[in-house]
Amino acid sequence: xxxxxxxxxNGLAVGGIYALIALGYTMVYGVLKLINFAHGDLxxxxxxxxxxxxxxxxxxxxxxxxxxxxxxxxxVLALVAILGVVLERVAYRPLRQAHRLSAVVxxxxxxxxxxxxxxxxxxxxFHVYPHDLMPRTVVHIFGMPVxxxxxxILLASxxxxxxxxxxxxxxxxxxxxxxxxxxxxxxxxxxxxxxxxIALVFVIGPALGGVAGxxxxxxxxxxxxTMGWIYGLKAFTAAILGGIGNIPGAMVGGLLLGLIEAFAAxxxxxxxxxxxxxxxxxxxxxxxPTGLLGERVAEKV
Amino acid sequence: MKxxxxxxxxxxxVVILISPAALNRYWTDVLNVIGLYVxxxxxxxxxxxxxxxxxxxxxxxxxxxxxxxxxxxxxxxxPVLWLMPLSGxxxxxxxxxxxxxxxxxxxxxxxxxxxxFVEIVRIALINNIFGITGGAxxxxxxxxxxxxxxxxxxxxxxxxxxxxxxxxxxxxxxxLEHSRFGRxxxxxxxxxxxxxxxxxxxxxxxxxxxxxxxxxxxxxxxLFAAKMTIIAPESFNFWESxxxxxxxxxxxxxxxxxxxxxxFLVIGLPEIFRQFxxxxxxxxxxxxxxxxxxxPEGILPPPPRTYRLDGDTGPEEAA
Numbered sequence: 001x002x003x004x005x006x007x008x009x010n011g012l013a014v015g016g017i018y019a020l021i022a023l024g025y026t027m028v029y030g031v032l033k034l035i036n037f038a039h040g041d042l043x044x045x046x047x048x049x050x051x052x053x054x055x056x057x058x059x060x061x062x063x064x065x066x067x068x069x070x071x072x073x074x075x076v077l078a079l080v081a082i083l084g085v086v087l088e089r090v091a092y093r094p095l096r097q098a099h100r101l102s103a104v105v106x107x108x109x110x111x112x113x114x115x116x117x118x119x120x121x122x123x124x125x126f127h128v129y130p131h132d133l134m135p136r137t138v139v140h141i142f143g144m145p146v147x148x149x150x151x152x153i154l155l156a157s158x159x160x161x162x163x164x165x166x167x168x169x170x171x172x173x174x175x176x177x178x179x180x181x182x183x184x185x186x187x188x189x190x191x192x193x194x195x196x197x198i199a200l201v202f203v204i205g206p207a208l209g210g211v212a213g214x215x216x217x218x219x220x221x222x223x224x225x226t227m228g229w230i231y232g233l234k235a236f237t238a239a240i241l242g243g244i245g246n247i248p249g250a251m252v253g254g255l256l257l258g259l260i261e262a263f264a265a266x267x268x269x270x271x272x273x274x275x276x277x278x279x280x281x282x283x284x285x286x287x288x289p290t291g292l293l294g295e296r297v298a299e300k301v
Numbered sequence: 302m303k304x305x306x307x308x309x310x311x312x313x314x315v316v317i318l319i320s321p322a323a324l325n326r327y328w329t330d331v332l333n334v335i336g337l338y339v340x341x342x343x344x345x346x347x348x349x350x351x352x353x354x355x356x357x358x359x360x361x362x363x364x365x366x367x368x369x370x371x372x373x374x375x376x377x378x379x380p381v382l383w384l385m386p387l388s389g390x391x392x393x394x395x396x397x398x399x400x401x402x403x404x405x406x407x408x409x410x411x412x413x414x415x416x417x418f419v420e421i422v423r424i425a426l427i428n429n430i431f432g433i434t435g436g437a438x439x440x441x442x443x444x445x446x447x448x449x450x451x452x453x454x455x456x457x458x459x460x461x462x463x464x465x466x467x468x469x470x471x472x473x474x475x476x477l478e479h480s481r482f483g484r485x486x487x488x489x490x491x492x493x494x495x496x497x498x499x500x501x502x503x504x505x506x507x508x509x510x511x512x513x514x515x516x517x518x519x520x521x522x523x524l525f526a527a528k529m530t531i532i533a534p535e536s537f538n539f540w541e542s543x544x545x546x547x548x549x550x551x552x553x554x555x556x557x558x559x560x561x562x563x564x565f566l567v568i569g570l571p572e573i574f575r576q577f578x579x580x581x582x583x584x585x586x587x588x589x590x591x592x593x594x595x596x597p598e599g600i601l602p603p604p605p606r607t608y609r610l611d612g613d614t615g616p617e618e619a620a
Contacts, residue, residue: 102597233539274420279421282403
């Protein structure tokens with residue numbers, strides 16, 4: 001039972017991280033119909049920026065662990081958001097009228113660029129987050145020990161997701177984002193500045209991805225310049241699983257994927273862990289071709 | 302105009318054919334790698350370029366071909382080139398089995414599923430599935446191919462073997478492109494609802510396109526296994542599929558000349574950028590973005606199809 005509970009909390013924490021990254025994919029997809037293959041690399045840059053800021057500013061000497069992490073999260077969030085906007089301006093905006101796949105190649109090029117610039121700056125080796133960043137507290141839930149960090153990661157990601165969902169559903173700007181996702185032309189006619197909406201999407205998505213990068217750094221303790229690919233792929237899988245373009249779908253998909261992986265690794269075979277995630281994805285798409293929460297797309301004739 | 306194009310193509314072909322005489326072993330080998338990628342990219346072009354299916358898992362079929370050749374050659378000593386048809390057949394069967402349930406998926410859903418398949422195949426190979434793939438180390442000691450008793454082993458000899466197959470590929474795929482089948486694929490790419498309305502069995506045609514592409518990737522797998530004599534799962538990872546995907550889009554979807562040029566750029570540029578040492582892939586990424594911004598339809602998009610109707614003197618434009 002305790003083993004099961006450990007897998008459950010681990011799966012939820014990892015799933016929360018996947019969901020945060022998946023939100024970036026799904027929001028960009030919703031508005032631009034573009035798979036932002038560079039998103040995973042923005043996530044990776046978030047992890048590196050977190051480490052650099054932590055060591056360069058020497059925050060740990062002055063603040064409590066939670067203060068350090070909160071401050072780091074805010075700084076990473078802001079910096080990665082800036083990077084996201086620049087990426088959109090340089091690599092995607094000139095291609096907005098072009099075929100969708102042209103922008104995909106541009107995204108792949110940007111991804112290669114980001115990976116290699118991080119490799120040139122930091123080197124190809126693994127980088128390690130300080131072990132004493134978080135106190136290794138263990139709390140007991142229903143009498144079972146759970147590392148505090150897992151709860152915090154899950155909590156933080158759920159708070160961000162709920163916040164985003166409320167923002168999208170309840171505010172005027174959120175409504176503008178939804179309108180631009182449904183029909184850009186009509187949104188423009190209603191007086192919505194679609195360029196600003198797209199820029200905003202490229203603020204929110206990468207910001208969440210950057211924070212997820214910081215979380216992975218703290219949770220696993222080591223980061224590498226190639227990790228953006230595998231996490232990006234997983235998160236993209238999560239977004240598709242839930243139905244791409246759909247914000248609650250990304251959250252459900254992320255958490256589900258995290259749980260599938262944790263349980264598959266624990267009970268079936270760790271060597272086949274990654275394959276299970278894809279098998280489940282394929283099975284779900286065979287039954288529901290637009291993902292779990294995806295709407296049926298009407299045929300345009 | 303049309304004749305001028307042919308003169309350019311013929312000149313390029315002649316330059317490529319005589320180039321090994323002027324190049325050292327290293328650059329000849331680069332040309333061999335490019336030749337293999339040309340074949341692979343042309344086979345992907347049928348699926349992605351002509352039929353418009355977002356397929357980012359082509360390395361899976363390539364792997365099936367290469368492993369079929371490697372296993373049967375090392376275990377039973379069957380000559381490598383004899384295994385080529387079988388490798389293609391198995392890759393095609395594999396494609397048929399996996400594509401059948403997913404062929405109706407739209408755009409990006411198909412994309413992630415094909416990525417999923419290439420990852421599953423790689424993980425299966427690493428985990429030594431059925432105990433015959435040799436795990437993460439792969440399979441080594443594959444024989445060199447022999448033609449009429451002559452053993453092919455130097456890069457110069459491989460050059461002619463590979464580029465012979467490239468020429469065959471170009472010839473056959475050009476025929477295919479201009480056949481009824483090729484036109485149907487283009488129709489499906491532009492508007493599959495209209496295509497279905499005109500009596501094209503879209504699911505059937507998509508499946509055939511997928512299988513043809515996979516069979517060809519299987520053939521390439523044989524050549525790859527013969528050239529390397531050692532194969533490992535890492536040769537067939539997701540990145541290989543991404544490279545092929547980029548080649549087709551960069552060169553020009555549905556254009557044979559474009560795809561060939563795209564291969565030279567995507568595979569050749571990182572070699573030329575070696576002077577930038579570790580920064581070469583960085584430069585490569587920037588070039589990728591820039592090329593898409595300046596030529597979003599690819600470098601050499603296919604010219605609009607033109608047909609001459611019987612009794613009509615002027616060319617008829619058709620999409």
